Amino acid sequence: MRLDKFLKVSRIFKRRTVAKEVSKNGRVLIDGRVAKPGSDVNPGNVLKISYGEKTIKVKVLRIANHVRKEDAQNLYEIIEG
Numbered sequence: 001m002r003l004d005k006f007l008k009v010s011r012i013f014k015r016r017t018v019a020k021e022v023s024k025n026g027r028v029l030i031d032g033r034v035a036k037p038g039s040d041v042n043p044g045n046v047l048k049i050s051y052g053e054k055t056i057k058v059k060v061l062r063i064a065n066h067v068r069k070e071d072a073q074n075l076y077e078i079i080e081g
Helices: 003-009 016-024 069-075
Strands: 028-030 046-051 054-060 076-080
Touching: 003 016, 003 028, 003 069
Parallel strands: none
Antiparallel strands: 028 046, 046 054, 054 076
16 A cells, blocks of 8 residues: 555544655655655554654554544554654
């Protein structure tokens, strides 16, 4: 799944355009490498996301195209932040 779509589906960002902009500006790392909006995200990847004053690190647990709001947090686990 594309990085920008995963960030939106998992509700880390509310809008895909915001997720796309953050990743386009090099503020998202996948396993330590700078990621673009179209980069592939797979279970087991570690994402480091910097936005504003915050930096969070999450581990991708599973991928899903559509999830309910209540289930969105089951897609990832927060490691730091």
